[in-house]
Amino acid sequence: MSLDERKLKILQAIINDYIATAEPVGSRTIAKKYDLGVSSATIRNEMSDLEEMGFIIQPHASAGRIPSDMGYRLYVDNIMKRHKLGEREKRLAVSLISKNINQIQYLMDETARLISKLTNYATIFSDPIVKNTRIQKIQLMSLEGNKLMILIATDGNIVKHKIVEVRYLPEDDRLYEISTVITEMLKNQLMENIDENCKDTLYQELTGYDEIVSLVFDTIEQFVASVEKEKFHISGTNNMLAYPEFSDVEKAKNLFQTLEKKDALSKLLSEPKNNNDVQIYIGNESGIEEMKDCSIITTTYEFGNNITGTIGILGPTRMNYSQVVSVLNGMVENIEDVLNNLHNKKGD
Amino acid sequence: MSLDERKLKILQAIINDYIATAEPVGSRTIAKKYDLGVSSATIRNEMSDLEEMGFIIQPHASAGRIPSDMGYRLYVDNIMKRHKLGEREKRLAVSLISKNINQIQYLMDETARLISKLTNYATIFSDPIVKNTRIQKIQLMSLEGNKLMILIATDGNIVKHKIVEVRYLPEDDRLYEISTVITEMLKNQLMENIDENCKDTLYQELTGYDEIVSLVFDTIEQFVASVEKEKFHISGTNNMLAYPEFSDVEKAKNLFQTLEKKDALSKLLSEPKNNNDVQIYIGNESGIEEMKDCSIITTTYEFGNNITGTIGILGPTRMNYSQVVSVLNGMVENIEDVLNNLHNKKGD
DNA sequence: AATTAGCACTCAAGCTAAGTGAGTGCTAAC
């Protein structure tokens, strides 16, 4: 039994219809709606074959067929057309970018919102992971009440600060000098792996400021640690409630709780991506029991040469794969453009 | 017809039972469960009175009674006991605080999560609003690619930074000098209302750096503006799905969509609070059509003398008011403690 | 050999009718 042209067409018809209606698709429906030039009986025979091959499933004896995970997989890998981002979608994306966005966090959040709106699915994204970042500058500044601000800037112009309490707080001018010494010593060092010699030298050069120096190192370590445990955000989960798959509150609750816990998802999103393309997890392929009725399509965005993140779309298994893939690709392009423009060494 | 002791007891019994079961409460149930020393017939008569007075409602002829908004209002105002935070709850709150929290945002988020967990309702909170803040320090620093970081610290030790692109970027030492000049001139000025004379003087003193000076003023203005539009966060919405009130997905979806839009809620949360106490909106009292089956209990937290925020709990109208109020009060105390300890002029 | 028409069969979903039980309101007795 071979998968000829006609079988593929019928499978596609079933998937299309099922994506649109969420109802099992019968042979007569296909015969009428899709012009295959054969009768429903023939289609019935073909469907019987497709079922035997495992691409479609009959939920119960007198119902139509719905695609199996395997069927979706075949569709995604071989049948689906990957169309370009539509005009309307592009316009929305551009209007998003043109807003005065200066915080990555905020940009990602807005992007996710937009994606959810465009697709009517949920959007998952990770905070950008910064690997192999090198320290560019460290700045200290005094605050009220014996508090010290420690600010770290890394390549890619990512800036983070932290406020700590110190026993002894030098004058600002002195702090500036200390900052300069620290910066000189640590500049271009890898955040993850600071040379022990440098550390020792710093403690020596800044005798009397042990407390501050050690707080600086602590802060660096904390930033590295906070990056390690990737953080995920989800938006547009409401959309999921619109699908009959989740018309049972129990199911919706389960899904939402799984999403909230995040650890399972986290593993999925941080999985290595083999190439630059999207990764598609259909139904059980995600390995998450609670998400067997969902599919996830993820991809990575990159900017600079050491900052990456993952963004993905989550929907029911019968999601519109073709649309989702193109939206995802289109939006990632946009993010990368914005970020590169914002953080790279433009103007060198 | 007067609201005597017995009627109040019966109303309380109805509310208690309804809070626990979400089922209409009948006269026999009350006679059995609550030891009022009268028969169900008597209770029936009293219930009939209570209904006439508008405190309870009969959903249909052969059903028990449920409390009306008015009934809950009476309960909340006159009957409810405001008990102290329990042991278990206190322990959780303390363990939250002891984590190394240094970002207000993060603290609020964790607090909200904890409240949701304790109460099994949803928690709403606003980012802290900073009013009448005075500038303490402004710091400039150069970054790669002609980017300039502008950092503003205000009293209460709130630090924000922004990265902008500039045409001409001075050396760091020069930027430090400029920072010092700017700080000297603007220190203790109100963020919202910077003296025009100071502005002029600054432009004069820093001739040649017009671009930078104007960017600094822009940044200040943006921070003020970003504070004006209060931002809300919601956590624990999943909890709502557990209540039979939302076992219809349609209802849950409506609620979630209303919550997502936020403008309606925003108005509610930013309403002036008459006193230091909690504010309770029962059912339609919120004025939000979609939330007629919900109640919201809000309160404000304060730290320093110019930073305030609102935090609230959202649940079904039959929520456990007594518990919610005490959790809310307890948690707010905790937040205030942490924040004051973190940001105030301790050690002066 | 492939396709199709025809028909018996299956089964979820929708409808109806009867039964159940929690709850009320009223009346008469205490």
Place this chain on the structure above:
DNA sequence: GTTAGCACTCACTTAGCTTGAGTGCTAATT
């Protein structure tokens, strides 16, 4: 004022029936 008793109401459940979409099989047709 309180209570027992009883008729009445009405949502909810259950079982049985009907409907219709859909299948699988067979025999006829191309």
